[in-house]
Amino acid sequence: MTSERVEYEESGWYDGQVWLKPLVLKEKESLIASIEVKPILKNIIQIFSIISVLALSGILLFQYNNF
Template sequence: MNQFNCPVPKDQQPTNEFIELSKSKIFTWPKSKKAFSFILLKFWIGTFFIFVVISSGSVYFETSTLRYILLSFFSSLSLPFLFSIRLYLGWNHIFKRLTSEKVEYEESGWYDGQIWIKPIKLREKESLIASLEVKPILKNLIQILSIIIIFALIGILLFQNNNL
């Protein structure tokens, strides 16, 4: 961005924010859908065992073992869901900054915000980064979030069944 005589501080430039986020170990997980799904599956199983232990102390569930196992199974989706939401919000923020025509930045603090309009060449470069690098990650995260939501809805429907 220096070749464009950019007034935006280096750490607030969208390209540099993308590079920093790409270096983060946790934020690189969704780049591979298969690897990220495996990581979320491990989180889900770990959370399931914790939820089983917690719900096993309930007097209500002493009479219905299947009910409390199902409740633990589907409520343990909360950790992978929240984790995926956090990753989605981070990548979506970078996507919006890369595709925006303007860059909002702060020179020294929250009280002195400025707006810089990107030159066309920089907009094209950052738009290319957004479409080739960030958009596939967002697509993976949306697909995984959709699967988690479907599982959670199935769990709600099963739990509402009084025959269990």
């Protein structure tokens, strides 16, 4: 979303072409990415980090409690 170039890989006469985004479209997509997409990705990373820590600590506790 944040790149200035759009590479088309669909089948058709425009396959393989690279088009530059107009400035208005680039600014709009950059705003959407910073307000909507980046916070969601940040939350997903935090959730998976917490799940990983909990799973690892659960595995370690299970290993040491069996001895």
